[in-house]
Structure formats: structure tokens, C-alpha cells
Amino acid sequence: MTPADVQLANRLADAAGTAIRPFFRNAFTLDDKADASPVTEADRAAEAAMRKIIEAEYPRDSIIGEEYGEKPGTTGRTWVLDPIDGTTSFIAGRPIFGTLIALMVEGWPVLGVIDQPVSSERWIGATGKPTMFNNAPARTRRCATLDQALLATTSPHLFGDDEAVSFLALASKVARRRLIYGGDCYNYALLASGHVDLVVEAGLKLHDFAALIPIVEGAGGIMCDWAGEPLNAASAGEVIALGDPARLEDALQALGLAAQL
Amino acid sequence: MTPADVQLANRLADAAGTAIRPFFRNAFTLDDKADASPVTEADRAAEAAMRKIIEAEYPRDSIIGEEYGEKPGTTGRTWVLDPIDGTTSFIAGRPIFGTLIALMVEGWPVLGVIDQPVSSERWIGATGKPTMFNNAPARTRRCATLDQALLATTSPHLFGDDEAVSFLALASKVARRRLIYGGDCYNYALLASGHVDLVVEAGLKLHDFAALIPIVEGAGGIMCDWAGEPLNAASAGEVIALGDPARLEDALQALGLAAQL
Numbered sequence: 001m002t003p004a005d006v007q008l009a010n011r012l013a014d015a016a017g018t019a020i021r022p023f024f025r026n027a028f029t030l031d032d033k034a035d036a037s038p039v040t041e042a043d044r045a046a047e048a049a050m051r052k053i054i055e056a057e058y059p060r061d062s063i064i065g066e067e068y069g070e071k072p073g074t075t076g077r078t079w080v081l082d083p084i085d086g087t088t089s090f091i092a093g094r095p096i097f098g099t100l101i102a103l104m105v106e107g108w109p110v111l112g113v114i115d116q117p118v119s120s121e122r123w124i125g126a127t128g129k130p131t132m133f134n135n136a137p138a139r140t141r142r143c144a145t146l147d148q149a150l151l152a153t154t155s156p157h158l159f160g161d162d163e164a165v166s167f168l169a170l171a172s173k174v175a176r177r178r179l180i181y182g183g184d185c186y187n188y189a190l191l192a193s194g195h196v197d198l199v200v201e202a203g204l205k206l207h208d209f210a211a212l213i214p215i216v217e218g219a220g221g222i223m224c225d226w227a228g229e230p231l232n233a234a235s236a237g238e239v240i241a242l243g244d245p246a247r248l249e250d251a252l253q254a255l256g257l258a259a260q261l
Numbered sequence: 262m263t264p265a266d267v268q269l270a271n272r273l274a275d276a277a278g279t280a281i282r283p284f285f286r287n288a289f290t291l292d293d294k295a296d297a298s299p300v301t302e303a304d305r306a307a308e309a310a311m312r313k314i315i316e317a318e319y320p321r322d323s324i325i326g327e328e329y330g331e332k333p334g335t336t337g338r339t340w341v342l343d344p345i346d347g348t349t350s351f352i353a354g355r356p357i358f359g360t361l362i363a364l365m366v367e368g369w370p371v372l373g374v375i376d377q378p379v380s381s382e383r384w385i386g387a388t389g390k391p392t393m394f395n396n397a398p399a400r401t402r403r404c405a406t407l408d409q410a411l412l413a414t415t416s417p418h419l420f421g422d423d424e425a426v427s428f429l430a431l432a433s434k435v436a437r438r439r440l441i442y443g444g445d446c447y448n449y450a451l452l453a454s455g456h457v458d459l460v461v462e463a464g465l466k467l468h469d470f471a472a473l474i475p476i477v478e479g480a481g482g483i484m485c486d487w488a489g490e491p492l493n494a495a496s497a498g499e500v501i502a503l504g505d506p507a508r509l510e511d512a513l514q515a516l517g518l519a520a521q522l
Binding site for chain 2: 087092094095150155156178181182190196
């Protein structure tokens with residue numbers, strides 16, 4: 001990863017935002033194609049805009065995109081793209097979705113971007129460098145005990161039955177007014193900026209979490225799966241993000257999974 | 262209600278926003294007082310600013326505020342204030358909370374404001390007039406069938422056990438990618454603007470829903486309780502907002518409560 005890669009990631013996010021903004025609260029009308037058409041149009045336009053740039057400048061890099069699938073490469077470098085993470089928030093007109101861009105080198109995410117194109121908020125993480133939020137350093141905050149944590153998750157319906165039991169066990173450790181739903185990638189961004197302490201989710205795919213890892217970890221936090229293991233392309237999609245790595249054992253114990261460690 | 266009341270409501274929202282913005286993503290640090298102090302500070306500052314204006318200009322009007330309680334009056338007019346609806350989103354740094362202001366006359370809400378002070382978005386509804394969003398008319402959208410509806414609710418934990426069963430019965434009628442969590446008053450605002458079709462919640466208090474009624478209904482929608490009855494100060498807090506009133510019977514049936522009508 002070079003400064004040119006960071007600069008490229010910024011241009012990809014710019015291009016995605018330019019493609020997405022015209023559709024926000026605008027192109028979406030409720031008709032028979034409502035579930036598929038306008039959202040897909042925004043998604044596809046944004047991913048196509050990003051792929052076009054990568055293919056022109058790094059034609060031998062691999063690309064994995066939510067909409068257009070995988071394009072093999074020969075460099076060991078893979079761009080992982082999720083043009084709109086938080087699709088339902090997008091179609092509902094809530095400005096808490098994001099464009100996710102990750103660069104993976106030999107399977108490891110070394111660069112990540114979360115871009116919110118309506119409110120012009122951008123988080124960038126790169127291995128070995130402090131995470132930046134709109135050109136200022138972002139830091140997670142400390143969290144002395146789990147019951148002080150602000151916990152976020154996107155939807156209870158993303159959990160399988162056993163996962164839901166584990167999540168509710170964890171949620172019961174947190175003060176009730178400190179549990180928020182909805183938010184998708186935006187919750188991880190707020191964790192990187194020190195406003196949220198803990199995000200716990202299941203059912204995530206590589207394009208959902210690859211970009212988040214450099215951002216959360218470059219801000220002082222930690223990301224792993226529900227067994228405390230590093231996330232990678234083979235992960236089952238159970239994700240924990242913690243602003244304060246010192247609370248990892250507490251979080252895993254609260255999930256009822258400590259015995260499996 | 263007069264044009265002067267609408268103008269006053271705007272000034273109240275301005276004052277609340279001025280009080281709230283300095284605390285957003287700023288004053289909140291995680292310490293022992295985290296649950297109570299900074300949020301309460303923003304809440305109290307905003308409500309105090311609004312009460313000061315009302316007491317100076319309409320000293321005989323009644324006021325009901327979430328933070329400072331009830332001040333009796335003699336005019337039959339009551340200002341209902343919720344300085345920050347969506348407290349947890351506020352402390353998490355998500356700009357989808359709102360200041361709620363309602364004017365009730367003889368127990369009926371005739372004027373309502375939802376103000377989002379970070380993104381400068383304001384919805385105003387007044388009986389007999391079209392709802393306005395940032396000075397342009399807001400309209401709900403039609404919804405031909407319930408399975409096309411975009412459904413929003415703030416948190417599954419706001420439902421009692423029986424309520425959760427009813428809500429899940431309704432949610433099962435909606436396409437999975439069309440159900441969003443989180444959002445508080447902001448979901449009703451997006452419904453008034455035609456981006457969300459249905460909001461179903463429980464456990465709401467008068468200050469949570471009074472302001473929403475003129476906004477939703479002035480935009481072409483309907484609000485009622487889970488039995489289809491009008492909401493008032495004695496309501497149990499089970500709230501439905503529908504962008505398309507033609508879907509009311511479907512929604513009540515899906516909640517499994519049609520037999521009670």
C-alpha cells in the first residue's frame with residue numbers, strides 16, 4: 001500500500017458519492033420494481049464508477065464488488081467494494097448508510113474507507129497510520145466496564161436463533177438506553193470516532209467488514225469474530241468491533257462464548 | 262392557532278437547536294455520569310431555552326416538557342416539548358434524533374415541529390395546512406399493498422411481550438429488506454416526506470407523539486393507536502403512522518388486532 005493507493009481510494013469514494021447523491025430521497029418511488037430497481041441503479045452506478053477507475057489505473061488488481069462480483073487479478077491486491085452498505089436506510093432516506101472501499105493485500109485489509117456521501121463524512125484507515133475522519137485523526141474511547149458501553153447493532157433479524165440468544169445475553173449487560181439499532185457501517189465509523197463503544201453483528205460478508213478493520217484498528221479499537229479470532233474472507237460473518245480492546249474478554253464472556261476460547 | 266403560533270414554534274426550534282448543537286459529538290465523554298449528565302445537559306438546556314420564550318410571550322399557556330414537567334395554564338393551550346427525541350442516537354453521534362414541539366388546544370395537537378438541528382431539517386405541520394419540510398410541501402406516498410411498505414420502528418425492546426408478537430406478525434408481511442430499526446421521530450418525518458410507509462411503535466408518551474400527528478396528517482398520512490383509535494394524552498403508547506391511510510385496515514389486521522375493532 002502506497003500514498004497513491006490512499007489517494008486512489010479517495011477518488012473512488014468521490015466517484016461513488018457523485019453517483020449516489022442524485023438518487024437519495026429522489027429517484028425512489030414505490031412501484032412494482034421498488035425492491036430492485038432504484039436501489040440497484042444507485043448501487044450499480046456507484047460500483048461501476050469505482051470499477052472503471054480501478055480497471056483503468058490498476059488493470060491487474062483483483063476486484064470484488066457486491067453488485068458485479070469478482071474480477072481476478074495477478075498482483076495479490078484486491079479492491080473490495082460495497083457501493084451502498086445500509087441499503088434500507090438509503091431507500092428510507094436516512095443519511096446513515098455508507099460506501100465501503102477496502103484494499104486487501106494477500107488477503108489482509110490494509111486500507112479502508114467509509115464514506116457518507118450525503119453528509120460529506122469520510123473515515124479512512126490504513127495499516128500503521130492513524131485513522132482519519134474528514135482529515136482529522138479519529139480515536140476510539142476507553143470503556144471502563146461493559147455496563148457503560150454504548151452498544152450498536154443494525155437489526156435483530158440478522159441473527160440466527162443461537163446468535164440472538166448470545167446477543168441478548170450481551171445486551172443484558174448494557175444499560176437499556178445505551179443500545180441502538182440500525183446504522184450498518186455508520187456504527188463502526190462512530191465507534192472509530194469515540195461515540196460508540198461496541199458493535200456486534202452477524203451475517204456480514206467480506207464486503208461488509210473488510211473496509212471497517214483498518215478504520216477501527218487504526219483508531220485504537222479491535223475487530224474480530226465472536227470467538228475472538230481475526231476476520232478474513234472465510235469468516236462466518238459474526239463480527240465484534242470494540243473501541244477499547246481491554247473489554248474484549250468481557251464482551252466474549254457476555255456473549256456466552258468464553259468457554260469456546 | 263395563528264400564524265404567530267407557527268412563527269413561535271419556529272423560534273422555539275431555533276432556540277433548541279442552538280442549545281443542542283454544541284453538545285453533539287462533543288461534550289459526551291464516557292465517565293460515571295455518562296448516562297445522566299451530558300445528555301441531560303443538552304436536553305435541559307434546549308427545554309429551558311424553549312420554556313423561557315413561551316413563558317415570556319404566552320405566560321398563561323400550559324407547558325408539558327420531558328425534562329421540567331408540567332406548568333399549568335389557563336388558556337386551554339398546552340405546549341408539549343421533547344427537547345431530544347432519540348436520546349441514544351444523540352449520544353451515539355447519529356444525526357437522526359429530533360426536537361419535538363407540539364401545540365395542543367383543548368387536548369388536540371394542532372401544530373407540530375420535528376427539528377433535526379445537525380442537518381438543519383425541519384418538518385412543520387399545522388391543522389388544515391400542508392405539512393412543510395424546509396419550506397417546501399411534504400407529502401406521504403401511496404402504498405398499494407402492505408408487502409411493498411417500508412416499515413420502521415426504533416427498537417424491539419420497546420415492545421411488551423404481546424406487543425412484540427403483534428409487531429412480528431406485521432413485520433412478517435413486509436419484505437425483509439424493507440424493515441429498518443432505530444430512528445425515533447426521524448422515521449415519522451421521513452414518512453411525512455414519502456420515503457417510509459409505516460411506523461409502528463409502543464411505549465410512547467404524549468411528548469413523543471403529539472408533535473408527529475399534525476405533521477403526518479398534514480402530509481396525507483394517518484396516525485392512530487393499535488386499535489385504530491385517535492391518539493390522545495390517555496393513550497397507552499401504542500402508535501401507528503401510515504403514509505397511505507388506505508392501508509390502515511391491512512396494518513391492523515396484520516397486527517392481529519382486527520378482531521378487536
